[in-house]
Amino acid sequence: xxxxxxxxxxxxxHESHGHPTGxxxxxxxxxxKDIGTMYLWFSFAMFMxxxxxxxxxxxxxxxxxxxxxxxxxxxQLTTLHGLIMIFGxxxxxxxxxxxxxxxxxxxxxxxxxxxxxxxxxxxxxPAAILLLASFFVPGGAASGGWTxxxxxxxxxxxSVDMSIFALHILGVSSIVGSINIITTIFNMRAPGMTLMxxxxxxxxxxxxxxxxxxxxxxxxxxxxxxxxxRHFGTTFFNAAGGGxxxxxxxxxxxxxxxxxxIMILPAFGILSTIIPTFARKPxxxxxxxxxxxxxxxxxxxxxxxxxxxxxxxxxxxQLFFMYSTMLxxxxxxxxxxxxxxxxxxxxMTFETPMLFSVAVVFLxxxxxxxxxxxxxxxxxxxxxDTYYVVAHFHYVLFSGAAMSIMGGVxxxxxxxxGHMYDxxxxxxxxxxxxxxxxxxxxxxHFTGLAGMPRRIPDYSQQFAEFNMISSVxxxxxxxxxLLFLYVVIKCIRGGTKAxxxxxxxxxxxEWTVASPAPFHTxxxxxxxx
Amino acid sequence: xxxxxxxxxxxxxxxxxxxxxxxxxxxxxxxxxxPVTEIATQIYDLHMLIVxxxxxIFVVVFAVMFYSLYKHRKSVGHKAAQFHEHxxxxxIWTIIPALILIVMAVPATKTIFAMKDTSEADxxxxxxxxxxxxxxxxxxxxxKFISNLSTTQDQINNKxxxxxxxxxxxxxxxxxxxxKKVRVILTASDVIxxxxxxAFGVKQDAIPGFIKEAWFKADKEGxxxxxxxxxxxxxxxxxxxxxxxxxEEKYNTWLAAKAEEAAAGAAxxxxxxxxxxxxxxxxxxxEKNCAVCHQASGAGLPPAFPAITGGKVTTGPLEGxxxxxxxxxxxxxxxxxxxxxxxxxxxxxxxxNALGNSVGDIIQPSxxxxxxx
Numbered sequence: 002x003x004x005x006x007x008x009x010x011x012x013x014x015h016e017s018h019g020h021p022t023g024x025x026x027x028x029x030x031x032x033x034k035d036i037g038t039m040y041l042w043f044s045f046a047m048f049m050x051x052x053x054x055x056x057x058x059x060x061x062x063x064x065x066x067x068x069x070x071x072x073x074x075x076x077q078l079t080t081l082h083g084l085i086m087i088f089g090x091x092x093x094x095x096x097x098x099x100x101x102x103x104x105x106x107x108x109x110x111x112x113x114x115x116x117x118x119x120x121x122x123x124x125x126x127p128a129a130i131l132l133l134a135s136f137f138v139p140g141g142a143a144s145g146g147w148t149x150x151x152x153x154x155x156x157x158x159x160s161v162d163m164s165i166f167a168l169h170i171l172g173v174s175s176i177v178g179s180i181n182i183i184t185t186i187f188n189m190r191a192p193g194m195t196l197m198x199x200x201x202x203x204x205x206x207x208x209x210x211x212x213x214x215x216x217x218x219x220x221x222x223x224x225x226x227x228x229x230x231r232h233f234g235t236t237f238f239n240a241a242g243g244g245x246x247x248x249x250x251x252x253x254x255x256x257x258x259x260x261x262x263i264m265i266l267p268a269f270g271i272l273s274t275i276i277p278t279f280a281r282k283p284x285x286x287x288x289x290x291x292x293x294x295x296x297x298x299x300x301x302x303x304x305x306x307x308x309x310x311x312x313x314x315x316x317x318x319q320l321f322f323m324y325s326t327m328l329x330x331x332x333x334x335x336x337x338x339x340x341x342x343x344x345x346x347x348x349m350t351f352e353t354p355m356l357f358s359v360a361v362v363f364l365x366x367x368x369x370x371x372x373x374x375x376x377x378x379x380x381x382x383x384x385x386d387t388y389y390v391v392a393h394f395h396y397v398l399f400s401g402a403a404m405s406i407m408g409g410v411x412x413x414x415x416x417x418x419g420h421m422y423d424x425x426x427x428x429x430x431x432x433x434x435x436x437x438x439x440x441x442x443x444x445x446h447f448t449g450l451a452g453m454p455r456r457i458p459d460y461s462q463q464f465a466e467f468n469m470i471s472s473v474x475x476x477x478x479x480x481x482x483l484l485f486l487y488v489v490i491k492c493i494r495g496g497t498k499a500x501x502x503x504x505x506x507x508x509x510x511e512w513t514v515a516s517p518a519p520f521h522t523x524x525x526x527x528x529x530x
Numbered sequence: 531x532x533x534x535x536x537x538x539x540x541x542x543x544x545x546x547x548x549x550x551x552x553x554x555x556x557x558x559x560x561x562x563x564x565p566v567t568e569i570a571t572q573i574y575d576l577h578m579l580i581v582x583x584x585x586x587i588f589v590v591v592f593a594v595m596f597y598s599l600y601k602h603r604k605s606v607g608h609k610a611a612q613f614h615e616h617x618x619x620x621x622i623w624t625i626i627p628a629l630i631l632i633v634m635a636v637p638a639t640k641t642i643f644a645m646k647d648t649s650e651a652d653x654x655x656x657x658x659x660x661x662x663x664x665x666x667x668x669x670x671x672x673x674k675f676i677s678n679l680s681t682t683q684d685q686i687n688n689k690x691x692x693x694x695x696x697x698x699x700x701x702x703x704x705x706x707x708x709x710k711k712v713r714v715i716l717t718a719s720d721v722i723x724x725x726x727x728x729a730f731g732v733k734q735d736a737i738p739g740f741i742k743e744a745w746f747k748a749d750k751e752g753x754x755x756x757x758x759x760x761x762x763x764x765x766x767x768x769x770x771x772x773x774x775x776x777x778e779e780k781y782n783t784w785l786a787a788k789a790e791e792a793a794a795g796a797a798x799x800x801x802x803x804x805x806x807x808x809x810x811x812x813x814x815x816x817e818k819n820c821a822v823c824h825q826a827s828g829a830g831l832p833p834a835f836p837a838i839t840g841g842k843v844t845t846g847p848l849e850g851x852x853x854x855x856x857x858x859x860x861x862x863x864x865x866x867x868x869x870x871x872x873x874x875x876x877x878x879x880x881x882x883n884a885l886g887n888s889v890g891d892i893i894q895p896s897x898x899x900x901x902x903x
Contacts, residue, residue, distance in 0.1 A: 152722070156861050311724055327634070337591070348604040380576055383573055460697065462694075
């Protein structure tokens with residue numbers, strides 16, 4: 002142990018700072034790179050755990066009838082799969098990227114508030130413990146769906162309270178992290194880096210951070226009302242006391258829809274970084290990309306009730322939310338066209354990060370178009386709460402967000418570890434993931450159209466064939482991620498030495514520092530022309 | 531190159547053929563259910579329109595991408611151009627999608643107005659969602675009944691062969707006359723449910739404490755099946771909806787039979803029952819209404835659903851037992867709205883004198899009737 006830490010010191014030549022070593026290096030860390038690493042590992046652990054829950058779901062749905070879990074346990078699996086994937090896997094992964102990359106990309110020595118940064122990471126741990134431990138309390142984990150609609154969630158046991166507290170803590174963590182990111186971006190850019198010269202990834206995160214600050218308190222409000230309804234005799238969501246169950250849905254989705262973009266905008270940022278690198282051509286339409294991102298962010302606050310088309314809103318409300326939702330496809334389309342124009346007449350190579358990015362553009366667009374189908378209110382009446390919706394949001398969240406994260410990991414891994422990852426295995430991971438993903442989720446469009454509701458543990462026999470296909474795909478998708486873990490660990494332990502530049506077509510400040518990036522970078526700010 | 535591509539194409543088209551061929555057999559349904567109402571037909575057509583438009587956009591856009599992936603590769607020696615802006619192009623690909631959206635929005639808007647128009651209905655049925663059953667109340671006709679899943683537990687637990695309508699069958703279907711505009715008034719007693727019949731193009735949340743409306747006019751006689759579409763707890767997957775659309779004549783016969791049934795049930799309340807008769811009658815009532823939570827064995831699912839066997843209420847004073855069944859408590863619904871006097875007296879007798887309990891006392895249906903007041 003002592004020798005490795007000593008070696009570590011020699012590597013970086015920063016003994017004078019006296020930063021802690023061993024376990025304390027991580028517990029007390031105020032270093033953006035270490036905190037970024039912790040965020041990414043935390044997120045991966047949560048990804049695997051919530052993925053294991055999904056394996057349980059797919060095992061039960063492999064055939065009609067009840068085989069492995071009882072219906073109440075099944076509902077716990079779907080609920081916690083959703084909660085943990087969203088709040089434990091996707092969101093922290095993007096914060097991990099922000100921690101590592103934002104200071105490196107804008108030429109800052111660290112985040113603006115390093116101690117707050119430490120706190121926002123360590124807040125994740127009690128939240129994760131609350132969520133995981135909730136499986137072991139009387140009555141089992143929360144089972145009312147990740148959306149926690151009352152009155153159902155008022156019926157639940159203490160695990161619902163644990164989930165609510167976990168989300169409160171995660172909300173604090175996200176808000177603190179966002180303030181940190183915004184402050185860093187506004188105050189710590191290298192001289193000469195004007196806002197419109199910032200890398201696109203930094204732009205998308207700046208806008209995401211604002212979305213988080215605006216949306217997370219709304220979630221906290223809804224959850225607090227829920228907990229006072231549960232325990233302190235209020236009736237916000239109970240008609241018998243003058244409340245309204247649908248009020249919760251309005252407040253929840255006012256958070257929930259921006260949340261969707263919180264999970265996809267940084268992914269857009271990653272794509273906008275990777276595609277120009279491997280097309281060896283500058284990003285097409287940088288300015289329109291910035292405006293499109295901002296437009297999506299603004300629109301995301303006025304579309305929430307499209308999640309509630311079947312609640313029986315008045316016609317005027319239904320029309321407004323249908324039109325505003327359809328409008329979102331315009332800026333989203335602009336982004337897709339810009340990526341295609343970036344590839345057009347480039348000089349492309351297809352290393353793993355690029356493979357992931359091209360697949361994301363393709364598959365995310367499928368998710369975007371099915372989103373447009375769902376936006377058409379009369380059609381949504383048939384599709385709402387069916388497997389079609391499950392297919393839709395997995396195309397945007399798995400093949401949009403999660404696969405962008407994987408692409409981003411492969412892209413920056415050489416910079417983080419100093420070694421090239423195993424390209425051959427990376428490609429294997431890409432192909433198995435992409436194929437298994439489509440085998441899992443594409444048939445769900447059909448089961449949804451044919452009328453299979455989501456969140457059911459058992460189904461009529463007409464859905465048996467497609468469900469079996471989906472389950473086989475899901476197991477393959479789950480196993481593929483073990484390969485991802487192996488490739489990453491292999492890369493950390495060794496491999497071809499990475500150059501500073503790493504990728505031939507890479508541009509930006511992060512590629513001017515050594516690989517692996519030294520413990521402290523840009524102590525004197527670089528000059529950006 | 532061609533040698534590599536063709537077997538691949540062959541496999542794909544082979545797969546596609548298998549898929550198309552097997553659609554005649556219902557197992558690989560690829561599209562919305564065949565519509566039997568005007569609204570459902572409009573939805574079906576709207577969906578097809580949008581799917582074809584989206585598919586066309588998708589094919590054009592990704593044809594461009596795959597062309598580029600093929601031609602603009604470093605390995606074929608393509609040199610990267612350095613352009614990064616083109617204002618005309620950017621304006622075009624903002625405006626064209628906006629125009630396409632307008633084309634989609636127009637028919638959709640028309641359908642929305644039609645869906646919302648519940649005026650001039652020929653009849654109204656109030657539908658109430660309970661955990662986990664539906665209640666149908668034919669307003670002004672004195673017909674009111676509960677509709678429960680009729681698939682057996684053995685089928686669900688893979689102990690016997692699954693029937694044709696596994697999980698989509700009920701004991702008491704909703705019956706409506708063909709060609710009549712039926713207004714459905716929806717509410718719920720406990721949590722939010724959603725009443726969904728795909729062939730009618732109707733899906734409406736049933737929200738406790740609120741009344742929501744929907745309507746349908748079925749043009750074709752037949753049996754149409756749907757399911758609850760809003761997560762409502764443990765047995766959410768087990769509360770199907772079955773609607774039988776029949777001729778006016780058949781509907782009237784059914785209506786008369788239902789009214790007679792209700793009258794017979796009410797009459798039973800005035801006669802004196804023996805313990806054995808009540809217990810025997812109570813078994814069926816219990817298994818239909820209570821077993822989903824308290825289990826057929828009476829073991830319950832604590833802590834949410836207490837055990838009947840040796841339970842505090844079921845072995846305690848009779849009055850307390852009756853009170854909880856009539857008025858409910860926490861998740862337990864108030865059964866006075868759902869069961870008649872004989873059924874309540876029977877289930878009390880069954881719970882106290884079977885399922886491992888032998889308290890020995892019973893309550894007469896006439897006493898239940900009195901306690902309601």
